[in-house]
Amino acid sequence: MTGQKKTDRDKHINGKKSKSGKASKGKKSVDKKSIQISKFRNIGIMAHIDAGKTTTTERILFYTGKTYKMGEVHEGTAVMDWMEQEQERGITITAAATTCPWKDYQINIIDTPGHVDFTAEVERSLRVLDGAVAVFCAVGGVEPQSETVWKQADHYNVPRIAYINKMDRSGADFYRVVDMMRDQLHAVPIPLQIPLGQGELFNGMIDLIRMKAVTFLEDSMGVKWEENDIPPDMQGDALKWREKLLESVSDFDDSLMEKFLDGADICAEEVQAAIRKATLECRISPVLCGSSFRYKGVQRLLDAIVNYLPSPIDVKPIKGIQPHTEKSEERIASNDEPFAALAFKIVTDPYMGKLTYLRVYSGSIDAGTTVLNSNNGKRERINRILRMFANKRDDLDQVNAGDIVAIIGLRNTRTGETLSDQKRQVVFERMVFPEPVISISVEALNMTEQDKLFDALTKLSEEDPTFQVRHDKESGQTLISGMGELHLEVLVERMKREFGVKVQQGKPHVAFRETITNSARGEGKFVRQSGGKGQYGHVILEVEPCERGQGFKFENKIIGGAIPREFIEPVRKGIFEALDNGRLAGYPVIDIKVTLLDGSFHDVDSSDIAFRIAGSMAVQDAIKRATPTLLEPLMKLEVILPQIYLGDVVSDLNSRHARILGIDMRGDGEVIKAETPLAHMFGYATRLRSLSQGRAFFNLEFQRYERVPAATQQDILKKLRGY
DSSP: OOOEEEOOGGGSSSOOBOTTSSBOOOTTSSOGGGOOGGGEEEEEEEESTTSSHHHHHHHHHHHTTSOSSOOOGGGTOOSSOOSHHHHHHTSOOSOEEEEEEETTEEEEEEEOOOSGGGHHHHHHHHHHOSEEEEEEETTTBSOHHHHHHHHHHHHTTOOEEEEEEOTTSTTOOHHHHHHHHHHHSOOOEEESEEEESOGGGOOEEEETTTTEEEEEOGGGTTSOEEEEOOOGGGHHHHHHHHHHHHHHHGGGOHHHHHHHHHTOOOOHHHHHHHHHHHHHTTSOEEEEEOBTTTTBSHHHHHHHHHHHSOOTTTSOOEEEEOTTTOOEEEEOSOTTSOOEEEEEEEEEETTTEEEEEEEEEEOOEETTOEEEETTTTEEEEOOEEEEEETTEEEEESEEOTTOEEEEEOOSSOOTTOEEEOSSSOOEEOOOOOOOOOEEEEEEESSGGGHHHHHHHHHHHHHHOTTOEEEEOTTTOOEEEEESSHHHHHHHHHHHHHHSOOOEEEOOOEEOOEEEESSOEEEEEEEEEOOSSSOEEEEEEEEEEEOOTTOOEEEEEOOOSSSSOGGGHHHHHHHHHHHTTSOTTTSOOBOSEEEEEEEEEOOTTTBOHHHHHHHHHHHHHHHHHHSOEEEEEEEEEEEEEEEGGGHHHHHHHHHHTTOEEEEEEEETTEEEEEEEEEGGGOTTHHHHHHHHHTTOOEEEEEEEEEEEOOHHHHHHHHHHHHTO
16 A cells, blocks of 8 residues: 655754755744643753763654754754853753644753753753653663653653654664653653664554554655554554553543453544643553654654643643732733743853843743842843754843743842742642752963852852752861762863853762751840940750651741740751851751750840841850761662673772662663762773773762761761861
């Protein structure tokens, strides 16, 4: 039977042909103002490093008519990897946003990094997205960062489509990856396609909804494809997997269930409606396959994005609070609602200045409008509204509910803060980011570079919530902290290239934390007399350890007004500030509960500052009595290597105090899973390369903080105090 041939990309995109026959590059291939909110799709592309996220995004931009030449990651020409370091390293470092049309839909895409050091980019992206595409390598399957981003999406209840990429690679196994999703991610993967061949024989897929074989013509760069009858040798597998598909989705549609049980014909539209319903409820994850690099399957992925992932009106109204009354407030995705948006990303542009990325949840605003930062009460003027395309941009006159844009002109807004209508204020829940685990010292080469270094550090810390800067009083050094060696390496390189700072850096060292092991009481009394009005604050409190990961807890048990109500908050602030510098080595104190028990005040001399200082003195006194101890970051390690090097690598890990959790087979290699203290992993990349002749690679991810063994704590403290 002759296949139905698709021959022109422009039949499936919104571009128009010019007289020369080439698709035109009109700035507004879709009229942004006329797009209904139901036609928006705000999605993220997420995966483990090297699963093919950026290549998939590049193909999406081509097939939607947004670009007319496909960029390649390995050539450093990918549109979404626009930073110099991304092009040089061949990895995504920062989440890049773009917008593209597909049919009559507008898809706002955020291409997120796959390296664990940049996981905060994924975290803040998922916070504002309505749906996501999880890309898996058909050979590697579910890898460490795949698990991390999947859990992040679970946390934010983000509906997902799974796209199993690299089906053309030797060792590709679609069905194994589906099983891994079920076993390791505890997901409910529902294949909507099965592959036609795997590895070098991969040529397309069988559409289980319409029961057609789809083959892509590689010579046309995937623009042309054919739909044919399913080959006889695949009929059995196709029927089996269609039966599983119908059985799974019929649970979400009573009429479909009735037809399925009666053996009646079920049309494609009914199946799609049931899939969409189950996906929006996060009950299932539709699974597709393809080879983005070989131009196969991306158009079907685009269809799945608009068919199954939610629009802004499909998700639950976002909840917040009214800042003055703390009453609950909901906002729905409607232009008729008061304006409300969340600032989820800040970027320093060398030409435009500070760009603030916003997800608009309700209402609309025009350029030139003044809005309110509900977190700090400061007014902000929307100077310009930009539609971002990686590092390029178009100006917009207006932004509506459900959209994602960048704003120029916000001076006092930081990541995670809410902008809202001045008359109908709302504050959305702020984002929580992981704590840095590694630090290095940086210093300017001379005094003239000092101001430039300070400016660079300020701007980079505004951009990246996981990048922290502090001044070590004992050594006089400036310490920067981040999520890993690569993270800090990239940031230091940015200081040099983007900010022109001549900077020296020290060796990396672990970002330890401190905690307590016992309960204890402490007292702080701050008294100052200087002729006129003095200062008086007196605090008695108790500290006790919390379970790991609980952070800081504060409880007020003052009875009878020993400390007036207006001084309780200053006491809490003083305690919180004091916890930034522990008693052992000056590291932040975590996982501690502080209970305010008693104190006294003076009718004239007591003040906020006096009780703030007294609270700080009291908690320091209590921690000293509560047997403080050091905590170190424990990392989750996964090493993928050929079997021949297994013995040498395991031996090396044992010498680094790693705890081997298991060794599994993966394809033709081995996977070592372990936990290891970060302190013993510096320089591991070079060592592993030497042990395996460059054929092994590893993933290192922060797991939790754990007590340093008593036998080694004194040695560590001596080294730390010798800085």
